[in-house]
Amino acid sequence: MSNLTQNNSRPPSRGFRLDKQSGKLFGVCSGLANWSGVDALIWRIGFVAAVLLGVGFPILIYLAIALIAD
Secondary structure, X not given: OOOOOOOOOOOOOOOOOOOOOOOOOOOHHHHHHHHHOXXXXXXXXXXXXXXXXXXXXXXXXXXXXXXXXX
């Protein structure tokens, strides 16, 4: 299994939940990593890149996920 798809040896979960124990800010990227099976670092890099390229709109998406989810 490659490092990009390995997530603490856990299979992807069926439902999305925030992962506040292993999360950095709200647990959104860790929750997305648990849900999708993609490493949380990839999600974090994606959000940072989206913020830098998307002029702040991804911040609203991130906050919406943090407030709406679990």
